[in-house]
Amino acid sequence: xxxxxxxxxxxxxxxxxxxxxxxxxxxxxxxxxxxxxxxxxxxxxxxxxxxxxxxxxxxxxxxxxxxxxxxxxxxxxxxxxxxxxxxxxxxxxxxxxxxxxxxxxxxxxxxxxxxxxxxxxxxxxxxxxxxxxxxxxxxxxxxxxxxxxxxxxxxxxxxxxxxxxxxxxxxxxxxxxxxxx
Amino acid sequence: xxxxxxxxxxxxxxxxxxxxxxxxxxxxxxxxxxxxxxxxxxxxxxxxxxxxxxxxxxxxxxxxxxxxxxxxxxxxxxxxxxxxxxxxxxxxxxxxxxxxxxxxxxxxxxxxxxxxxxxxxxxxxxxxxxxxxxxxxxxxxxxxxxxxxxxxxxxxxxxxxxxxxxxxxxxxxxxxxxxxxxxxxxxxxxxxxxxxxxxxxxxxxxxxxxxxxxxxxxxxxxxxxxxxxxxxxxxxxxxxxxxxxxxxxxxxxxxxxxxxxxxxxxxxxxxxxxxxxxxxxxxxxxxxxxxxxxxxxxxxxxxxxxxxxxxxxxxxxxxxxxxxxxxxxxxxxxxxxxxxxxxxxxxxxxxxxxxxxxxxxxxxxxxxxxxxxxxxxxxxxxxxxxxxxxxxxxxxxxxxxxxxxxxxxxxxxxxxxxxxxxxxxxxxxxxxxxxxxxxxxxxxxxxxxxxxxxxxxxxxxxxxxxxxxxxxxxxxxxxxxxxxxxxxxxxxxxxxxxxxxxxxxxxxxxxxxxxxxxxxxxxxxxxxxxxxxxxxxxxxxxxxxxxxxxxxxxxxxxxxxxxxxxxxxxxxxxxxxxxxxxxxxxxxxxxxxxxxxxxxxxxxxx
Numbered sequence: 001x002x003x004x005x006x007x008x009x010x011x012x013x014x015x016x017x018x019x020x021x022x023x024x025x026x027x028x029x030x031x032x033x034x035x036x037x038x039x040x041x042x043x044x045x046x047x048x049x050x051x052x053x054x055x056x057x058x059x060x061x062x063x064x065x066x067x068x069x070x071x072x073x074x075x076x077x078x079x080x081x082x083x084x085x086x087x088x089x090x091x092x093x094x095x096x097x098x099x100x101x102x103x104x105x106x107x108x109x110x111x112x113x114x115x116x117x118x119x120x121x122x123x124x125x126x127x128x129x130x131x132x133x134x135x136x137x138x139x140x141x142x143x144x145x146x147x148x149x150x151x152x153x154x155x156x157x158x159x160x161x162x163x164x165x166x167x168x169x170x171x172x173x174x175x176x177x178x179x180x181x
Numbered sequence: 182x183x184x185x186x187x188x189x190x191x192x193x194x195x196x197x198x199x200x201x202x203x204x205x206x207x208x209x210x211x212x213x214x215x216x217x218x219x220x221x222x223x224x225x226x227x228x229x230x231x232x233x234x235x236x237x238x239x240x241x242x243x244x245x246x247x248x249x250x251x252x253x254x255x256x257x258x259x260x261x262x263x264x265x266x267x268x269x270x271x272x273x274x275x276x277x278x279x280x281x282x283x284x285x286x287x288x289x290x291x292x293x294x295x296x297x298x299x300x301x302x303x304x305x306x307x308x309x310x311x312x313x314x315x316x317x318x319x320x321x322x323x324x325x326x327x328x329x330x331x332x333x334x335x336x337x338x339x340x341x342x343x344x345x346x347x348x349x350x351x352x353x354x355x356x357x358x359x360x361x362x363x364x365x366x367x368x369x370x371x372x373x374x375x376x377x378x379x380x381x382x383x384x385x386x387x388x389x390x391x392x393x394x395x396x397x398x399x400x401x402x403x404x405x406x407x408x409x410x411x412x413x414x415x416x417x418x419x420x421x422x423x424x425x426x427x428x429x430x431x432x433x434x435x436x437x438x439x440x441x442x443x444x445x446x447x448x449x450x451x452x453x454x455x456x457x458x459x460x461x462x463x464x465x466x467x468x469x470x471x472x473x474x475x476x477x478x479x480x481x482x483x484x485x486x487x488x489x490x491x492x493x494x495x496x497x498x499x500x501x502x503x504x505x506x507x508x509x510x511x512x513x514x515x516x517x518x519x520x521x522x523x524x525x526x527x528x529x530x531x532x533x534x535x536x537x538x539x540x541x542x543x544x545x546x547x548x549x550x551x552x553x554x555x556x557x558x559x560x561x562x563x564x565x566x567x568x569x570x571x572x573x574x575x576x577x578x579x580x581x582x583x584x585x586x587x588x589x590x591x592x593x594x595x596x597x598x599x600x601x602x603x604x605x606x607x608x609x610x611x612x613x614x615x616x617x618x619x620x621x622x623x624x625x626x627x628x629x630x631x632x633x634x635x636x637x638x639x640x641x642x643x644x645x646x647x648x649x650x651x652x653x654x655x656x657x658x659x660x661x662x663x664x665x666x667x668x669x670x671x672x673x674x675x676x677x678x679x680x681x682x683x684x685x686x687x688x689x690x691x692x693x694x695x696x697x698x699x700x701x702x703x704x705x706x707x708x709x710x711x712x713x714x715x716x717x718x719x720x721x722x723x724x725x726x727x728x729x730x731x732x733x734x735x736x737x738x739x740x741x742x743x744x745x746x747x748x749x750x751x752x753x754x755x756x757x758x759x760x761x762x763x764x765x766x767x768x769x770x771x772x773x774x775x776x777x778x779x780x781x782x783x784x785x786x787x
Contacts, residue, residue, distance in 0.1 A: 064775075067768060068785040074761040101774050122778070130775040130783055136766070143710070143761040 013059025023155035204536025244519035305597035363604030408656030423557030438633035440658035458566025541730035584610035633658035635735035690733030
């Protein structure tokens, strides 16, 4: 029987959740026995090659490309999971939500005390994706099936959840894995 | 700042004995004199009463009737309660804006008149209504607005607006209000005042021992009339038995629950009975001090109530050796509020009396142990004290015969909305909603909000339920909605109200209510999915369970009770998204700002 496929991506995140996934250490060999990876930074496949069972999304949506990728994930994945606080709530990037966009850009590229920018302009190459007015958690953009909180969720948490999901079993996380402070 | 201002602020502080706990009186007086409590004034106050500056500032920023920036000498506060909205609020609001040439939240260029919104001012039976400084104007129409603004511009004196006075004590020289009592039904306990001899209850109480008085209240099984229904006698007993400190009696006259106005009528017509009840409580508990916490919106009753207190002092009913009983001392002072719904919550009310922000306190310790200035304190509702007088006068057995087995006595109901005769009804507990609707003239009611926004919205199927503590409990607010009203819009307004009134201390309430409203609006906009109803339910239950005080513990009720009783209204609006995208996410809208800044179009979404 063909192995189910998993896709992963990091949107407006720090790749910390992906690092945490790699923290499953040698269990990654077991994981490879259970699934194939499709579009993901893990195998560097850039575009979807087919339908996936699970999509793991790290990070929220800060720019138009994030939105496009997330919508692409929704189209290709049966189950979409928000992984980590940025995906589920916007996280640190969403701290800019209370500052007008123009002010954010000017602080970052012109007025900030440590900025060296002789051009005095905000970078505006057509290759740079446009920022959204605010940072949005994934479930405000597309339908999300499951949310895994944590910054990042620990390797054990991710492992337990993936294994339960792939074996069609209920998730039973011990208290230590869902306690955050 | 000019020297005169500093001197004036100092004088105000000195008049209040530079007492930090009288901060409310100080800042209210400064606000009244200078139309604001400026940074400089805050400095002076902080120095005078020896408190950190931030404590003064946080108090000023907390209450809606106080402001750091100057307001006009005249402040028009138009009530934007749901009942006012149903009675032409928009037309009135536009008329004010047009006549004054300013928007809400602004002051006229000459600095004379400010225009603001305010939550329920306790005039739902004569809506739309507004407060102009302390003057209440009711039953507004656009014509009335024009003449009001004209008078204000010509005379600069809101008192000049008073033309036809209301009934009863509203016409008293010290009240002079255009407010009407609208007492529609007099019951046996509170409004049957002509059958009672003034102070007979107090006299009978003084003939008993304090413990016997408490026993009498316990035997009558009197429960708190503010809504929560805690047995009054037990509260008294706990406070009496508290070991340390001077004891205090506080009367909660901060009826801020939208749609409630029965205390307004008691304060206008039966202040003597209220004070008599407080004095009985003082005797029973062993307290020498009472505080009447009067909501800022009812400031027009202040002079009248003060005079009633003076009169009682003159008659030997307050002060020392009351009614000749040696060593029985009790007096009452009035503490004015300054516009904050949360202060109706007893621990927040105590904070406010202490001159702090109206933040609720952690419980335990309960006020009976540690309340006002850490002293054992008993807080009761206005109506509860009135019931006490009747119980002492006519006996617990008489009282117990009225109402139902579990809920004794009568309840004052403030009925407003889509009915023929809005007003105050004193009815025995156990009356069904159907009977009530018949009484108030609302045969076509489609929904009834019992107990205000923090209570429950019930549908026709539930109209045979009874008003009592074990079924439909209420502090007195009953809002009737006809079949043409959109229930979800009502719920949306209630959520707006709670967001505005949340003190912001705990996250479930501060953030949870905002999220609830966002999900609700998504559904109202037709962009919701069936699963959003579950989210709404879960979130509502979280806010209810995890909030710190009664506000957050009940703020989700409008949503939770309508999800249960008016589910079809929600279900008609939600549909499943076919492609898994969120219909509420509008990519063009969220990219607009960025496109304008960059001066180029989106590559991915054009």
